[in-house]
């Protein structure tokens with residue numbers, strides 16, 4: 001999963017505030033739990049606080065009972081990357097956007113292979129949709145493939 005590749009640049013600072021060991025991975029269960037329970041956001045400087053708030057707003061808002069361990073954060077992160085790609089950013093630009101916006105570090109190469117994998121999945125979906133006579137879905141899928149591949 002692409003979310004497994006995302007690391008917080010300030011993971012060690014979050015760890016110090018939380019007072020227990022945290023992995024660097026932004027979407028690890030312990031990190032998500034730390035961010036949603038009892039971290040004092042005011043302890044960070046303004047820029048970092050803004051990044052964590054964006055992270056919170058974009059990935060951690062859902063009404064699932066077991067939130068943030070429900071899978072929504074990881075899914076929303078993957079969606080965000082696809083959305084950025086479909087808006088015309090390449091894998092390097094996406095990596096620097098994620099760093100600016102959320103303080104997340106991720107290798108452009110990982111983003112690129114995620115995009116390639118996604119295209120393969122969409123191609124399979126498009127073929128199946130056509131076989132099942134779901135032309136509308138096939139067309140929509142092809143449009144996403146076009147936007148990711150261009």
Ligand SMILES: [Zn+2]
Pocket residue numbers: 062063064067070071072073
């Ligand atoms: Zn959820």
